[in-house]
Amino acid sequence: MLETVFFYLFGGLAVLAGMGVVLAHNTMHSVMFLIFCFFNAAGLFFLLDAEFIGIILILIYVGAVMVLFMFVIMMLDVNRAKLREGFLQYLPMGGIIAVILLVELIASASSGVFVSDEMVQAVHLGQEVNNTVEIGKELYTKYLLGFEVAAIILLVALVGAIVLTLRERKDAKYQNISAQVNTRKEDRLRKVKM
Amino acid sequence: MGASYLANEYAPIFVFILIALGMGAAPLVLTMLVAEQNPDDEKLSAYECGFEAFEDARMPFDVRFYLVAILFVIFDLETAFLFPWAVVLDQIGIFGFIEMMLFLVILLVGYIYAWKKGALQWE
Amino acid sequence: MSWLDVAMQGGIWALEILAIAVPIALSVAYITYAERRVIGWMQIRKGCNRVGPAGLLQPIADGLKLFLKETIIPTTANKYLFVAAPVMALVPALVAFAVVPFGETTLFGFWEETHVMAIANLNVGVLYVMAISSLAIYGILMAGWASNSKYALIGALRATGQMISYEIAMGFSIVCVLIMAGSMNLSAIVHAQAGEYGFLNWYIIPLFPMFVVFFISGCAETNRSPFDLPEGEAELVAGFFVEYSGMWFATFSLAEYAAMILISLMTAIMFLGGWYAPLPADFPVVGAFFDAIPGTVWLLGKTSFLIFVFIWFRATFPRFRYDQLMRLGWKVFLPWTLSWIAVIGMATYAGDISSNLTWISDVIGFWQPWR
Numbered sequence A: 001m002l003e004t005v006f007f008y009l010f011g012g013l014a015v016l017a018g019m020g021v022v023l024a025h026n027t028m029h030s031v032m033f034l035i036f037c038f039f040n041a042a043g044l045f046f047l048l049d050a051e052f053i054g055i056i057l058i059l060i061y062v063g064a065v066m067v068l069f070m071f072v073i074m075m076l077d078v079n080r081a082k083l084r085e086g087f088l089q090y091l092p093m094g095g096i097i098a099v100i101l102l103v104e105l106i107a108s109a110s111s112g113v114f115v116s117d118e119m120v121q122a123v124h125l126g127q128e129v130n131n132t133v134e135i136g137k138e139l140y141t142k143y144l145l146g147f148e149v150a151a152i153i154l155l156v157a158l159v160g161a162i163v164l165t166l167r168e169r170k171d172a173k174y175q176n177i178s179a180q181v182n183t184r185k186e187d188r189l190r191k192v193k194m
Numbered sequence B: 001m002g003a004s005y006l007a008n009e010y011a012p013i014f015v016f017i018l019i020a021l022g023m024g025a026a027p028l029v030l031t032m033l034v035a036e037q038n039p040d041d042e043k044l045s046a047y048e049c050g051f052e053a054f055e056d057a058r059m060p061f062d063v064r065f066y067l068v069a070i071l072f073v074i075f076d077l078e079t080a081f082l083f084p085w086a087v088v089l090d091q092i093g094i095f096g097f098i099e100m101m102l103f104l105v106i107l108l109v110g111y112i113y114a115w116k117k118g119a120l121q122w123e
Numbered sequence C: 001m002s003w004l005d006v007a008m009q010g011g012i013w014a015l016e017i018l019a020i021a022v023p024i025a026l027s028v029a030y031i032t033y034a035e036r037r038v039i040g041w042m043q044i045r046k047g048c049n050r051v052g053p054a055g056l057l058q059p060i061a062d063g064l065k066l067f068l069k070e071t072i073i074p075t076t077a078n079k080y081l082f083v084a085a086p087v088m089a090l091v092p093a094l095v096a097f098a099v100v101p102f103g104e105t106t107l108f109g110f111w112e113e114t115h116v117m118a119i120a121n122l123n124v125g126v127l128y129v130m131a132i133s134s135l136a137i138y139g140i141l142m143a144g145w146a147s148n149s150k151y152a153l154i155g156a157l158r159a160t161g162q163m164i165s166y167e168i169a170m171g172f173s174i175v176c177v178l179i180m181a182g183s184m185n186l187s188a189i190v191h192a193q194a195g196e197y198g199f200l201n202w203y204i205i206p207l208f209p210m211f212v213v214f215f216i217s218g219c220a221e222t223n224r225s226p227f228d229l230p231e232g233e234a235e236l237v238a239g240f241f242v243e244y245s246g247m248w249f250a251t252f253s254l255a256e257y258a259a260m261i262l263i264s265l266m267t268a269i270m271f272l273g274g275w276y277a278p279l280p281a282d283f284p285v286v287g288a289f290f291d292a293i294p295g296t297v298w299l300l301g302k303t304s305f306l307i308f309v310f311i312w313f314r315a316t317f318p319r320f321r322y323d324q325l326m327r328l329g330w331k332v333f334l335p336w337t338l339s340w341i342a343v344i345g346m347a348t349y350a351g352d353i354s355s356n357l358t359w360i361s362d363v364i365g366f367w368q369p370w371r
Helices: A002-023 A027-047 A051-075 A080-085 A087-109 A131-139 A144-165 A177-181 B003-034 B064-087 B089-117 C003-042 C058-067 C079-099 C125-133 C136-147 C150-181 C186-192 C208-221 C246-270 C287-292 C295-316 C322-348 C355-365
Strands: none
Touching (some): A002 B003, A027 B003, A051 A131, A144 B064, A144 B089, B003 C003, B003 C058, B003 C079, C003 C079, C003 C246, C003 C295, C058 C246, C079 C136, C079 C246, C125 C150, C125 C246, C136 C150, C136 C246, C150 C208, C150 C322, C208 C246, C208 C295, C208 C322, C322 C355
């Protein structure tokens, strides 16, 4: 009973926050709504016993990805009048996508899959099952290829980010701390015979 | 896990968030009610050293902050993979250990690249 | 379960939560006092000693003064975010304490088995603390951006850059602890450090470099001196909260000091054996005496010592320059922690690689209760 209440609370707030992201006039407010939306999604994961995924959602998306988003948005000078110019031009395309999505959602909702009894109430795992341990045991024994491919993707992202954003400044002076620390007295001191 | 775990461990956190919101907001509201409010134009203008604040302070900043943020996202993902690995290291055996070392070596290549390119050098 | 039961249970939790949150707020007040007295003592001067006996009422006087100050919301600021920022800074700082185990108790024999004194004894406790404390960035970024002041914006950017840089080193050093303990549950990590050899069983012994990295990163995470560039009063006047006044400003300080307590508690739990005494109970002379002291007192004692070290840092070290700070985080701590993960992992499986190396696994196995 209480679980259902929380499900509707998190689900409802997530939908409202999602609408806030789209409708907010200030882009900074949109980011805040998106963060709130992620929190509610994490809450839904907790209700599904997926505590590791829920916490990782907060740690990675809210704690890391949204910081990057915020940096980008803080730097962007959003001109609303300019954004509105192309509104009518893009309306047909956007409208078609929205209608297709709506039809798909209605079709899947009325397909009968979601009304069968076993779908209505998910069964909780046993008390002794530790979500993180189960994920670890599966991920690091069976999914070797996927795991290493993830490493390659991260590597590509790293190199790509550096190639795209790094602009070296020629006039900057650097301090070489290890050279300073490793200086011997002979490098600095010269004995002069008087 | 299970329903009782959810009720005993996660529900208090929800209550805690509500109480913390109250503890954060209450003093701010109370101080506005209790303390004397006497605003004027000068007091309410943004802080500057001796002259009027003449432009929007939200200026573009160094692109390096983005680079640090992107690197942070990547390495944070790496930690997210390391956490469950560390917990089950005793159960996955030497195979799992070597697998993670391979993962780390691949990312080490990227790290060395970033270092050599000077992406970690702040100027 | 009826609605009445739910309300009753909620009330009990609320009392438990207040029993943790209110002492945190009070101890923050007295840490500011301790900070002034300790730094005064280190600099051969008196510190605050006028208000009440030995200046003990000073924090209360300070709080009252801040409370009665006028609230200033700049006209050019973004109202909503400006108002939300202090709350956003304080809430994660407090909520992170939900998983911290303060000790074990049988409630003077009332319960059959020992219970862990934590609001929520999560299986993912360590991750929870990391995730929630990383949210502190938003309070700072919002304060800096909403103020519409250059000083605040630069302070917020610096704070964010530094917090995200040191979070990685922090995460990697925690991974080392997890390898040793084999669990992310904070009370299980403490239990893994129990043993008949007292402090020799603590993780500070095999993971000493990680202890140093974790504590220094914690210093940087909480924007404490010598990593207090975001506040740099000489250049940025006060950093991200330059436009805040009175109680609103105090809320940011409250969050900062609460984060400092949290880092100290986490260090004590993960590296200094949590609520266990440093000497075993059968140790001659003092062992029995140490054993009689409740675990919570040991934990809080260790935490107090670490807070003292924070203050000591502030009195001792000059402030970093930003490029030096980034170098320490990215070029020193990151490779160091990463290689230590490999070393600990390799030592764990050394016996499986070659039977000549079994002694390495045995040595490291002393701290790995699961082996």
